[in-house]
Amino acid sequence: MSAEPTSLTAAGDLHVAVIGAGKAGTAVARSLLEAGYRVSMSASGDPDRLSLMIGFVTPGAEPKWTHDAVADADLVVLALPLHRLHTIDPALLEGHVVIDTMNYWPPVDGEIPAFAAGDRPSSEVVQEMFPGAAVVKTFNHTGYHHLEPDRRPAGDPRRLGLAVAGNDADAVALVAAVVDRIGYDPVTVDSLAGTAFMQPGGPAFGARLTAAELRELAGATAPVA
Numbered sequence: 001m002s003a004e005p006t007s008l009t010a011a012g013d014l015h016v017a018v019i020g021a022g023k024a025g026t027a028v029a030r031s032l033l034e035a036g037y038r039v040s041m042s043a044s045g046d047p048d049r050l051s052l053m054i055g056f057v058t059p060g061a062e063p064k065w066t067h068d069a070v071a072d073a074d075l076v077v078l079a080l081p082l083h084r085l086h087t088i089d090p091a092l093l094e095g096h097v098v099i100d101t102m103n104y105w106p107p108v109d110g111e112i113p114a115f116a117a118g119d120r121p122s123s124e125v126v127q128e129m130f131p132g133a134a135v136v137k138t139f140n141h142t143g144y145h146h147l148e149p150d151r152r153p154a155g156d157p158r159r160l161g162l163a164v165a166g167n168d169a170d171a172v173a174l175v176a177a178v179v180d181r182i183g184y185d186p187v188t189v190d191s192l193a194g195t196a197f198m199q200p201g202g203p204a205f206g207a208r209l210t211a212a213e214l215r216e217l218a219g220a221t222a223p224v225a
């Protein structure tokens, strides 16, 4: 993988590309900016169309075309609807650590057979679509409107946890450091196969749990076959 966790966890050094500038993408981008990261953002079209919105909604983020944002980034956040994911060229994400914030939501996404089958967590399908990337699932199990107000400094007894799951240990460690810096206790899960508990229908989805509570659910959930 291109990212080097040990040298890139200092906030100022890490450039994050957030793909998708809607409800989830803007909340994640603001959290990253406030934690000291460099952030670029893209949507489905010309960055000039995003500039005004970004100036108000995520000041400090840089609007870019998706391919430029990813090319410059140490870490990529996918925050677009799953039914639009097929528009992202797998070659673009090759060698990148990629945060998957996405959930399969049929009323919005329609019927997508690979996700609708429900025989494995959605991020496993995403990993299969982008075999050259290290996919890490996080941010998906909290509502966009809770992400910022629920942030707490390390050691605060009310601090909540966020699950951080992936098949690549270095990628998980990098993203866990980002989650911690943003204001959550990361609860790492060493496989995307074990993430049904944190997606729609799972007990952690939308539940706003402490790390201990989340760890219990993560441990109690057997990987989906």
Ligand SMILES: NC(=O)c1ccc[n+]([C@@H]2O[C@H](COP(=O)([O-])OP(=O)(O)OC[C@H]3O[C@@H](n4cnc5c(N)ncnc54)[C@H](OP(=O)(O)O)[C@@H]3O)[C@@H](O)[C@H]2O)c1
Pocket: 019, 020, 021, 022, 023, 024, 025, 042, 043, 044, 045, 066, 079, 080, 081, 082, 084, 087, 088, 101, 102, 103, 104, 105, 139, 140, 141, 142, 143, 144, 145
């Ligand atoms: N809403 C939540 O509370 C929440 C929480 C956690 C996770 N999520 C997940 O996050 C994902 C996005 O949800 P959302 O609620 O943020 O949706 P949203 O508000 O509808 O925003 C979607 C964003 O994706 C962009 N987009 C669409 N196609 C794109 C493409 N091909 N390339 C780059 N950007 C593209 C859209 O840009 P254009 O307008 O230019 O098309 C828009 O900025 C979903 O999978 C959702 O399940 C949502």
